[in-house]
Amino acid sequence: MSYIFAIETAVPDYSYSQQELTDFYLRSTDDKAHRRKIKIVAERSGISKRYSVIKDFKSSPDNFEFFNKTSTLLPEPSLSQRMQVYKQQALPLALKAIKKIKDFNNIKKSVTHIITVTCTGLYAPGLDIDLMKALELRADVHRSSVNFMGCNAAVLALKQAHAICNSTLHANVLVVCVELCTLHFQKRYNDDYILSNLIFGDGAAAVLVSSDPLSHSKDLVQIKSFKSLILHNGYKDMAWQLSETGFIMNLTSYVSGLIKENIKPMLASVNLKTSEIDHWAIHPGGKRILDDFCSALDLDKSKLSHTYQVLKDYGNMSSPTVLFVLKNVLDQTNDKTGGQTIFMAAFGPGISIETMQMAYV
Secondary structure (H helix, E strand, C coil), X not given: CEEEEEEEEECCCEEEEHHHHHHHHHCCCCCHHHHHHHHHHHHCCCCCEEEECCCHHHCCHHHCCCCCCCCCCCCCCCHHHXXXXXXXXXXXXXXXXXXXXXXXXXXXXXXXXXXXXXXXXCCCCCHHHHHHHHHXXXXXXXXXXXXXXXXXXXXXXXXXXXXXXXXXXCCEEEEEEEEEHHHHCCCCCCHHHHHHHHHECEEEEEEEEECCCCCCCCCCEEEEEEEEEECHHHCCCEEEEEECCEEEEEECCCHHHHHHHHHHHHHHHCCCCHHHCCEEEECCXXXXXXXXXXXXXXXXXXXHHHHHHHHHHHCECCCCHHHHHHHHHHHHCCCCCCCCEEEEEEEECCCEEEEEEEEEC
């Protein structure tokens, strides 16, 4: 069996209102059609604030540190420049989340596995080894990484942690997600990229999963099962590719419709009824995705209040975002009696849907 013992989150120091980030984007073009689309998408995003490791978004061009010191932002930062910043900033942000775990300095002695998750930067030796060194974990800790798998990668990492706990006595698995999405802001104005530039933010989350339920633990959550579904007809609607100037995001307006059409049959395939789910932790891929998710399952939007709140306060941070939602659910739920169920779902490239079922013990 596997149990979630702790979940903590962190964001960078630089906080921006959605209006400030929209204004930055608007200043990069004089094209009236582009500017109109940017304004419309921003107004409909459901986002009030996002965070970034970049300090330029409310600076004048003369003070830019990441972007070129011109109002046009040209030439744009290269992929190597973006990866250099990722390497500098990913570790501190990950540590910020991990060190919030209560009594971690004592807990870390018992960590047996570490799984790192990211799709916004890569280097080697990687984040896993850097974390082991910075946290002074045992040198024989088992390492694994879930890379470049997008917004639902946290669920895949938790699935791996669950399998480890089911096969290893006294396993304590540290799952760490860190994404610096804003490093990939690019001067593009097609519909996909307007949406990407206006919804993504930076964040990190750390989860401790264990095979041993501790007698002193309160409100213990047990991981029960997982379900995956690949929607091959949405292969090109959500994609993430490397380019000379950074990572290129494809995110079309068809994504929400594909999820809407398939989420109910997916639940039916595992004989799960919405009435049997007490708490929902859904990845806020975008406001329309959430609205269509509720519509497909005949759910009142209040059932997804934690998800809508995370979208409003942070935007979409890719892999850690659903863990921000889960933390809100666990922290703010009053009824934590044994048997209360939690359903988590996240959506990624493919299009892939990853779900996880949990219950209070």
